Amino acid sequence: MLVVHGAWLPGAGLVVWAEDSALPPQAPRRPGRAPRERPHPFAADHAALAAALASAGPQTGTPSARPASAPSQSTGPHAPAAAEPGSVLLRLPTRAGSPADSPELVRPAVAEPVRGPVTLAGWRAFALRYAPADALALLRAAGDRAGVPGATLRHLAELAGFAVDLVRRGRVLPGVAGAPEPRPTAFRPLDGASAAPRAAGPGRAGEVGARAVWRPLLTGADAAWARSLALALPPAGRAAAADVPAGELVADALDALTDAAARAALTRTVLTQGGRRSGAVPAWLAALTAPDGGFTAERVALDALAAELDDWQRDAAGGAVRASFRLVEPAVDPIADALAAALDPTAATDTDATAATATADATDDSGGPGGGAETGSAAAGRWRVEFGLQAADEPGLVVEAGHVWRSPHAPSGLAGRLDSPQETLLAELGRASRLWPELDTALRTATPEALELDVEGAHRFLREGAPVLHAAGFGVLLPGWWRRPSARLGARLQARSRTAPGTVAAADGGFGLDALVDYRWEVSLGDEPISAEELAALAELKTPLVRLRGRWVELDPGRLAAGLRLLRSAGELTVADLLRLGLAEADSADALPVLEVVADGALGDLLAGQAERRLVPLDPPPAFAGTLRPYQRRGLAWLAFLQSLGLGGVLADDMGLGKTVQLLALFAGDPADAGPTLLVCPMSLVGNWQREAARFAPKLRVHVHHGAERARGDDFVAAVHAADLVLTTYSVAARDAVDLAGIDWHRVVVDEAQAIKNASTRQAEAVRALPARHRIAVTGTPVENRLADLWSIMQFANPGLLGPAASFKKAYAEPIERHGDAEAAERLRRMTGPFVLRRLKTDSSIISDLPEKLEMEVLCNLTAEQAALYRAVVDDMMARIESTDGIERRGLVLAAMTRLKQVCNHPAQLLRDGSALPDRSGKLARLEEILDEVLAAGEKALLFTQYAEFGGMLRGHLSARFGREVLFLHGGVGKADRDAMVTRFQSDAGPPLFVLSLKAGGTGLTLTAANHVVHVDRWWNPAVEDQATDRAFRIGQRRRVQVRKFVCAGTVEEKVAAMIAEKRSLAASVVGTGEQWVTELSTERLRELFALEAGAVVE
Known part of the structure; x- marks a missing residue:
C-alpha cells in the first residue's frame, strides 16, 4: 500500500510524497556520523507516486513537462493536475537510524520492534510539486485517488474545501500583493535548482510588478474555523517547513488556495472599470481573473491602490460596532384586514409576531402594525430599510441611525465601543454600498436614516442584498415570516x-x-x-x-x-x-x-421511516436452524420488505444484536432459483461467516473465494453457480473485480461496511460496480468520521439516492459539519432514515435478556521503581521540550506520552532489557489478583493492550504464573491461526486467557466464552475501547460481563481518563480522538499534566 502525504511550502505550493509498505523499513547502515540528509528508505518513486495519485477517471497526477509554476487553466474538482517532479527534504521522527512509519502505513508482515530513542532527522524523499491552482484540483479530489491519504493530505484537503466554500459564499475580497521574490524551499526539482516562484517581469519605464490576489474574508465562524484548522495541523505537516509556525503555514496555504478557487470560479469573467483602459486599477482588475495574477503599474498609483484595498480588507473584518439593516414592512390598514377576515374565514391574520431577535441574520416580526389587507392583495405601500449601529459582540444592542445623527456622542449602550459614532456609521454605510449599490440613493443625504423601497426593491433586498450584507459581517434583521415555510x-x-x-x-x-x-x-x-x-x-x-x-x-x-x-x-x-x-x-x-x-x-x-415498527414480524424460514428474537424477526421483515421493493438497506444494529443471524435467516429463505449471494467482509470474519452459516443455515452451499489457490475464470463461474453464498474479502474484491462483476448476483452484502467509507478506494469502487438486484450494507457505525462516509455506504446500498458526491458535500456535509445546519441535518435524516435500521442493545425494549455489562475503572499504584522511572522520564522529556519548538516539540511531547504510558504498564516495557516481570508493576500485580479470581471461578478473560510487544511479555508471564496456556493475537497472526485461536478459546476446554493487541483483536471477532474484559492500558479512544469490549458483550453471552479499565493513580493516565467520558459523549457526532491535542498545550500545562501526584506510589 502507498500512504500519500502532503506538505505546504510558502511561496512554492503543495509538495506530495508517499510511503510504500512494500519497501524495506530500514535504511542501509553507513559508517561514520549521520549526514544532514539521507534518502528515505521507503519513499515511493515518481512513477509509483503518480499512480497513487491517479483517480478512477481519466485524470491522473502524472508528472508533466509544464513547470508547476505555470498553473493549468482547468481547476475544477477533477481537472488534470500538472506536477513538477523532484525531491523534498523532510524532518521526520527517526529511531535506530530509520524514519518511523506513519500511523496510516500498514506493512504486510509484523517486523521486529525497533529499539532506541526517537529523534528528528532529515530524509529526502521523491516528491511532486503542484502550483496552487493545480494543488486545489488535486486536493479537492484527494478522496478519489488510489493511494491512502495520510493525515497531512487530509488536512490540506480540508483547507482546500474551506477555500472553495469561502468563494462559493462570497467571503473573499480582492487585494494586491508585491511581486513574488525567490526564496529557498525544501523542494529540489530534478534539475537541482531550488524551487521558487518567478518574479514578475519588468513593465514599462517607471512601472513595478505586482500581483492581483483574492484573499479570504475571515470573520465570526469562519475565523474560528480557520483557527481550528491551524491548531489541527498534524505535526508532519511542518516536516518540510519546520521553521514556519503552524498558523503562518496554514494561513499561507489558505490564502493561495482561496486565490486559486476564486480564479477558477471566474474563468470566463473579465473585470473592467468603466471605459478606462490604462492605469493601476484597470490593470489590477484584469489581473484578478488572469491565470497568474501578475500586472505592472506606476509605483505611486500602486501604493495608493494597495492602501485603499488594505483599508477595505480591514474594515470588512469588522470591529466592535457594525452597521445594521432592518427591513420594515409597509403599514397595513387593520380595518381592511379585519374586513377581509370576516369575508373569508380562512384568511387568518399573522398574529404570532414576536419581537426581533437581533442576530447577524435575525428575523424581525415587529415591522409594521401587523394584520393584512384583503386576501391576495399586492403591496402598495412603501418598504423601508432602516439603518443603525449594532454591537458586534451583543447583537441585541442596536441604536437607530436617527439617534446617532441627533447626538455626536456615543449612545449609552455603545459607550466604550467607539469614539465617533457618526463617522463610524457613515464609514460602515459606505462600505455596505460597495456590496449593495442601491444604498447609494440613501447616502446622497448628509444624515441617512433609511432607504425607501417599492415592493420589487424590497424583494431584491430580501433575495440579494440581505445575504450579501450578512456574509460581509453586517447586522441584518428581516421580518419573521421570511424564513418560515x-x-x-x-x-x-x-x-x-x-x-x-x-x-x-x-x-x-x-x-x-x-x-x-x-x-x-x-x-x-x-x-x-x-x-x-x-x-x-x-x-x-x-x-x-x-x-x-x-x-x-x-x-x-x-x-x-x-x-x-x-x-x-x-x-x-x-x-x-x-x-x-x-x-x-x-x-x-x-x-x-x-x-x-x-x-x-x-x-x-x-x-415516514416507520416501516420496521409497522411491519409484521417475519418468522424465519424452515431452512433456518435457529430462533430469532422478536426484534430480529422485525429486522428480517424489514430486510425482506426492502428486497421486495428492489431497494437496498443499511443494517446498522448495535454490535452484538445478531446482525449475522438476521442475514442468514434472509439467505435461508431465498428460493432455489434466486441466484447466488456475494458477501464481502474483512479477512478476519471469513471464518466466522463460515461457522455461523454452518450452524444456522446448514443447507446453504457456501463457497469461499479467497487465497492464492482460489478459483478463476470458468472454474470460478462454475463454483459460483454451484453455491448459494459466496464469501470473499475486500482485497480480493478489488483484485478480482472483473471476474466478480461478470456474475449476475441475486444479492451483494458488505459486512463491516465502514471498509468502503472512502468512496474513492479501489475496493469501494469495485464493490459498487458489482451487479445485484438487492444490496445490503452491514455496519455498527454507519458514520465514523465524516458524512462522506454515510454517502459512500448509501451509494452502495441505493446508488444515486443522495445524488453525486460533490452536490451531497455542498448540500449536506459542509452545512452540517462546518456550520451545524439543523435544517440540512433534518433533510438528510428524512432521506436516509427509511433505508437505515439501527437498534441499540442497551434499549431494554429491544432486548431484555442480554446480560448486564458492568464497567469499572481500576486504579493501580506505581511501584517505587516505576515512580523513579516516571519522574526521570518527565524531567528528561520536559527539559528537551522546553528547549525546542515547532514540529520537534510536538514529536517530543508525543514521545513523552508514549514513554509514560509504558512506565505505567511495566518498567521492562520502557527499558526493553528483557528483565523479569514479577513484583515490579502495580498494574501487573492487580491483574494477577483479578485473574486468580477469574480462574478460580472457572471463567475466561480477554486482556487488551495497544502494544503488541507488551502483549508478548504478558503472554509469557501469565502462562508461567498460572500454569495455563495463554493465547496471543496480534497483527502478525495469519487467518488460519487466528480462526484456530478463536475456535479453541470459544470451546469449553479451551485456554481461559486471551491477550489481544487492540488493533488486531478489537473488531470482527466473537469471543463470548469470556465474561471478563481487562483493558490493561488505555487507547484513549472510547469508540475503539467499546468495540474491543463488545467481543464479549454480544449475542450468545449468557453471563454478566465485567469490564475493567486500568489506570495508574496520580499519573498522566488518571488525568487523561477524565477526557474519556467527554469523548464518549462526542462519539455520536463523529469527533476524532487521540493525543494530538496534548502537543498544543503550553510547557507549564504539560508539566502539570505529566507531574506525578501524591499517593501514586505503593511500596
Whole structure:
C-alpha cells in the first residue's frame, strides 16, 4: 500500500510524497556520523507516486513537462493536475537510524520492534510539486485517488474545501500583493535548482510588478474555523517547513488556495472599470481573473491602490460596532384586514409576531402594525430599510441611525465601543454600498436614516442584498415570516397504492419499483391548501410579494406556473418515482419544494421511516436452524420488505444484536432459483461467516473465494453457480473485480461496511460496480468520521439516492459539519432514515435478556521503581521540550506520552532489557489478583493492550504464573491461526486467557466464552475501547460481563481518563480522538499534566 502525504511550502505550493509498505523499513547502515540528509528508505518513486495519485477517471497526477509554476487553466474538482517532479527534504521522527512509519502505513508482515530513542532527522524523499491552482484540483479530489491519504493530505484537503466554500459564499475580497521574490524551499526539482516562484517581469519605464490576489474574508465562524484548522495541523505537516509556525503555514496555504478557487470560479469573467483602459486599477482588475495574477503599474498609483484595498480588507473584518439593516414592512390598514377576515374565514391574520431577535441574520416580526389587507392583495405601500449601529459582540444592542445623527456622542449602550459614532456609521454605510449599490440613493443625504423601497426593491433586498450584507459581517434583521415555510408555496403529493392498504408482512412478491400508484397534487401555503383559482389570481398580480390571508408571501413566477401545472395533473406513477419525489430535493429552482408525500400502507410507512415498527414480524424460514428474537424477526421483515421493493438497506444494529443471524435467516429463505449471494467482509470474519452459516443455515452451499489457490475464470463461474453464498474479502474484491462483476448476483452484502467509507478506494469502487438486484450494507457505525462516509455506504446500498458526491458535500456535509445546519441535518435524516435500521442493545425494549455489562475503572499504584522511572522520564522529556519548538516539540511531547504510558504498564516495557516481570508493576500485580479470581471461578478473560510487544511479555508471564496456556493475537497472526485461536478459546476446554493487541483483536471477532474484559492500558479512544469490549458483550453471552479499565493513580493516565467520558459523549457526532491535542498545550500545562501526584506510589 502507498500512504500519500502532503506538505505546504510558502511561496512554492503543495509538495506530495508517499510511503510504500512494500519497501524495506530500514535504511542501509553507513559508517561514520549521520549526514544532514539521507534518502528515505521507503519513499515511493515518481512513477509509483503518480499512480497513487491517479483517480478512477481519466485524470491522473502524472508528472508533466509544464513547470508547476505555470498553473493549468482547468481547476475544477477533477481537472488534470500538472506536477513538477523532484525531491523534498523532510524532518521526520527517526529511531535506530530509520524514519518511523506513519500511523496510516500498514506493512504486510509484523517486523521486529525497533529499539532506541526517537529523534528528528532529515530524509529526502521523491516528491511532486503542484502550483496552487493545480494543488486545489488535486486536493479537492484527494478522496478519489488510489493511494491512502495520510493525515497531512487530509488536512490540506480540508483547507482546500474551506477555500472553495469561502468563494462559493462570497467571503473573499480582492487585494494586491508585491511581486513574488525567490526564496529557498525544501523542494529540489530534478534539475537541482531550488524551487521558487518567478518574479514578475519588468513593465514599462517607471512601472513595478505586482500581483492581483483574492484573499479570504475571515470573520465570526469562519475565523474560528480557520483557527481550528491551524491548531489541527498534524505535526508532519511542518516536516518540510519546520521553521514556519503552524498558523503562518496554514494561513499561507489558505490564502493561495482561496486565490486559486476564486480564479477558477471566474474563468470566463473579465473585470473592467468603466471605459478606462490604462492605469493601476484597470490593470489590477484584469489581473484578478488572469491565470497568474501578475500586472505592472506606476509605483505611486500602486501604493495608493494597495492602501485603499488594505483599508477595505480591514474594515470588512469588522470591529466592535457594525452597521445594521432592518427591513420594515409597509403599514397595513387593520380595518381592511379585519374586513377581509370576516369575508373569508380562512384568511387568518399573522398574529404570532414576536419581537426581533437581533442576530447577524435575525428575523424581525415587529415591522409594521401587523394584520393584512384583503386576501391576495399586492403591496402598495412603501418598504423601508432602516439603518443603525449594532454591537458586534451583543447583537441585541442596536441604536437607530436617527439617534446617532441627533447626538455626536456615543449612545449609552455603545459607550466604550467607539469614539465617533457618526463617522463610524457613515464609514460602515459606505462600505455596505460597495456590496449593495442601491444604498447609494440613501447616502446622497448628509444624515441617512433609511432607504425607501417599492415592493420589487424590497424583494431584491430580501433575495440579494440581505445575504450579501450578512456574509460581509453586517447586522441584518428581516421580518419573521421570511424564513418560515408558510411564506412560500409548496407541494404535497397524495398517493394510493392499487393493492389493499395497511400493514404488510413483506413475505414474498411485493409490488416492485415499477408498480403503479394513483396520485394527485396539492399546492399549499404552509399548512393551508391553495386552489387553482387562487393561484391564477396570484399570477395575475405580477408582483414578488403579496399579502395573502393575512400574511406576506413570496410569489415566484416559475413556481406559480409549476403549481398550476401540478394541480392540473393527476394519474399514476411508479413506486420508484414516488420514492424519489418523497425523499429527494427539488431538481430545479422553479420546481415547487415537495413538503410532504402521503402514501398509504407499506409505502407510507417507508417514507415516514416507520416501516420496521409497522411491519409484521417475519418468522424465519424452515431452512433456518435457529430462533430469532422478536426484534430480529422485525429486522428480517424489514430486510425482506426492502428486497421486495428492489431497494437496498443499511443494517446498522448495535454490535452484538445478531446482525449475522438476521442475514442468514434472509439467505435461508431465498428460493432455489434466486441466484447466488456475494458477501464481502474483512479477512478476519471469513471464518466466522463460515461457522455461523454452518450452524444456522446448514443447507446453504457456501463457497469461499479467497487465497492464492482460489478459483478463476470458468472454474470460478462454475463454483459460483454451484453455491448459494459466496464469501470473499475486500482485497480480493478489488483484485478480482472483473471476474466478480461478470456474475449476475441475486444479492451483494458488505459486512463491516465502514471498509468502503472512502468512496474513492479501489475496493469501494469495485464493490459498487458489482451487479445485484438487492444490496445490503452491514455496519455498527454507519458514520465514523465524516458524512462522506454515510454517502459512500448509501451509494452502495441505493446508488444515486443522495445524488453525486460533490452536490451531497455542498448540500449536506459542509452545512452540517462546518456550520451545524439543523435544517440540512433534518433533510438528510428524512432521506436516509427509511433505508437505515439501527437498534441499540442497551434499549431494554429491544432486548431484555442480554446480560448486564458492568464497567469499572481500576486504579493501580506505581511501584517505587516505576515512580523513579516516571519522574526521570518527565524531567528528561520536559527539559528537551522546553528547549525546542515547532514540529520537534510536538514529536517530543508525543514521545513523552508514549514513554509514560509504558512506565505505567511495566518498567521492562520502557527499558526493553528483557528483565523479569514479577513484583515490579502495580498494574501487573492487580491483574494477577483479578485473574486468580477469574480462574478460580472457572471463567475466561480477554486482556487488551495497544502494544503488541507488551502483549508478548504478558503472554509469557501469565502462562508461567498460572500454569495455563495463554493465547496471543496480534497483527502478525495469519487467518488460519487466528480462526484456530478463536475456535479453541470459544470451546469449553479451551485456554481461559486471551491477550489481544487492540488493533488486531478489537473488531470482527466473537469471543463470548469470556465474561471478563481487562483493558490493561488505555487507547484513549472510547469508540475503539467499546468495540474491543463488545467481543464479549454480544449475542450468545449468557453471563454478566465485567469490564475493567486500568489506570495508574496520580499519573498522566488518571488525568487523561477524565477526557474519556467527554469523548464518549462526542462519539455520536463523529469527533476524532487521540493525543494530538496534548502537543498544543503550553510547557507549564504539560508539566502539570505529566507531574506525578501524591499517593501514586505503593511500596
